[in-house]
Amino acid sequence: ECPGTGSAQAGSAAACQGCPNQGLCAAGAAGPDPAEAAELRARLRAVRHTVLVLSGKGGVGKSTFSAALAHGLAADEHRQVALLDIDICGPSIPKMMGLEGEQVHQSGSGWSPVYVEENLGVMSVGFLLSSPDDAVIWRGPKKNGLIKQFLRDVDWGEIDYLIVDTPPGTSDEHLSIVQYLSATHIDGAVIVTTPQEISLQDVRKEINFCHKVKLPIIGVVENMSGFVCPKCKKESQIFPPTTGGAEKMCQNLNVSLLGKVPLDPQIGRSCDRGQSFLSEAPDSPATLSYRNIIQRIQEYCEQHHSQEEKVI
Amino acid sequence: LPERSTNLLGVRHIVLVLSGKGGVGKSTLSTELALALRHRGHRVGILDVDLCGPSIPRMLRVQDRAVHQCDSGWVPVFVGQDRDIALMSIGFLLERPDDAVVWRGPKKNALIKQFVTDVAWGDLDFLIVDTPPGTSDEHISTVEALRPYRLLGAILVTTPQ
Numbered sequence: 372e373c374p375g376t377g378s379a380q381a382g383s384a385a386a387c388q389g390c391p392n393q394g395l396c397a398a399g400a401a402g403p404d405p406a407e408a409a410e411l412r413a414r415l416r417a418v419r420h421t422v423l424v425l426s427g428k429g430g431v432g433k434s435t436f437s438a439a440l441a442h443g444l445a446a447d448e449h450r451q452v453a454l455l456d457i458d459i460c461g462p463s464i465p466k467m468m469g470l471e472g473e474q475v476h477q478s479g480s481g482w483s484p485v486y487v488e489e490n491l492g493v494m495s496v497g498f499l500l501s502s503p504d505d506a507v508i509w510r511g512p513k514k515n516g517l518i519k520q521f522l523r524d525v526d527w528g529e530i531d532y533l534i535v536d537t538p539p540g541t542s543d544e545h546l547s548i549v550q551y552l553s554a555t556h557i558d559g560a561v562i563v564t565t566p567q568e569i570s571l572q573d574v575r576k577e578i579n580f581c582h583k584v585k586l587p588i589i590g591v592v593e594n595m596s597g598f599v600c601p602k603c604k605k606e607s608q609i610f611p612p613t614t615g616g617a618e619k620m621c622q623n624l625n626v627s628l629l630g631k632v633p634l635d636p637q638i639g640r641s642c643d644r645g646q647s648f649l650s651e652a653p654d655s656p657a658t659l660s661y662r663n664i665i666q667r668i669q670e671y672c673e674q675h676h677s678q679e680e681k682v683i
Numbered sequence: 684l685p686e687r688s689t690n691l692l693g694v695r696h697i698v699l700v701l702s703g704k705g706g707v708g709k710s711t712l713s714t715e716l717a718l719a720l721r722h723r724g725h726r727v728g729i730l731d732v733d734l735c736g737p738s739i740p741r742m743l744r745v746q747d748r749a750v751h752q753c754d755s756g757w758v759p760v761f762v763g764q765d766r767d768i769a770l771m772s773i774g775f776l777l778e779r780p781d782d783a784v785v786w787r788g789p790k791k792n793a794l795i796k797q798f799v800t801d802v803a804w805g806d807l808d809f810l811i812v813d814t815p816p817g818t819s820d821e822h823i824s825t826v827e828a829l830r831p832y833r834l835l836g837a838i839l840v841t842t843p844q
């Protein structure tokens with residue numbers, strides 16, 4: 372695997388053989404500028420907790436979960452929450468947060484996030500497009516550049532929780548966000564999956580990615596986990612966990628299963644309409660699951676923070 | 684224009700399966716389309732250019748197979764009931780199935796070019812190309828590498844939402 376363009380091994384690791392950028396990396400041209408790293412550190416100094424939402428597999432509900440997590444945490448008015456969408460090709464967050472058509476404003480202190488609530492700010496490439504159907508057909512380096520800008524040029528202010536929604540995979544965006552956020556501290560990753568083996572096989576890769584880049588794993592969320600018919604109340608497995616689902620995978624890989632969220636057509640509807648599912652369907656079993664999971668994530672972050680403070 | 688290698692000269696039609704969105708069923712459709720075309724008597728191959736999340740090997744129950752080299756390049760893995768659908772995927776090149784392919788764009792592009800020009804497909808009526816979600820390196824490189832050949836077109840997959 373790519374050791375990272377900023378790593379000491381850039382260009383000289385075994386994995387660099389055959390990469391067209393090997394020469395560049397070996398010459399140190401692609402590494403992070405120390406001045407840049409200092410800039411990022413300064414910008415992100417006032418961020419207390421950072422949570423990455425990852426998968427490996429597409430379409431499992433990363434953005435849906437990121438939006439729910441953001442709304443859930445921002446329910447406490449005293450908490451300042453930021454949601455950063457680094458899915459450059461398929462940014463779902465603007466629509467899910469009811470912010471389609473919003474634009475980013477610039478000021479002396481940088482780009483201003485788009486605020487859903489006073490205490491919930493959002494940033495996404497979606498806000499930079501002239502039309503929502505414009506395709507962003509960019510290779511890795513250009514995507515990395517925008518992600519860096521999101522961290523360096525956005526005036527986030529003081530934030531209690533920075534949630535980063537990612538695209539599927541283990542590539543440029545994922546390497547870059549981990550590299551750039553090393554300027555601050557990442558509490559950990561929440562990994563989202565569905566019960567089927569086709570998803571789990573990609574998620575195991577993502578778990579390995581986290582281990583490789585030393586990113587702590589807060590836990591795994593299993594979405595689309597069963598469906599209860601509103602008419603007859605019978606439960607069906609729409610995506611059968613043929614190999615034991617997330618539960619078995621978490622046991623095998625010694626990671627925490629944060630919770631299972633059942634399929635609820637209201638989730639998709641809320642996302643399409645840009646409404647908070649937790650507010651629109653407070654009595655849904657899915658809402659209860661989400662709330663429990665959010666609570667566990669909060670506890671993990673707060674506990675981790677107080678441990679760190681003890682060490683200092 | 685990239686040079687034409689001889690490996691794709693025997694392929695009559697190339698079909699890209701795209702989406703933009705993840706998890707809508709591109710790999711599922713690519714697999715079923717290949718099987719259905721084979722059932723109708725056509726010679727079929729599948730090229731899986733999803734390097735981070737290759738799903739096709741498992742869908743065809745060949746996740747444990749390996750690829751071999753010949754004079755013209757890589758020999759695809761033959762899958763299906765009668766072992767007559769040709770398949771190439773990064774899944775076959777991983778040492779362990781859970782190994783993450785953590786590559787930046789340039790390295791991904793290099794492998795995709797190889798997958799397009801260095802696999803000995805032989806004579807095929809249809810080559811179905813399954814892609815990852817997005818509009819990035821894999822997609823740009825695949826289309827660029829396939830440009831000299833007969834690209835039939837793209838099928839786009841979505842869900843209703």
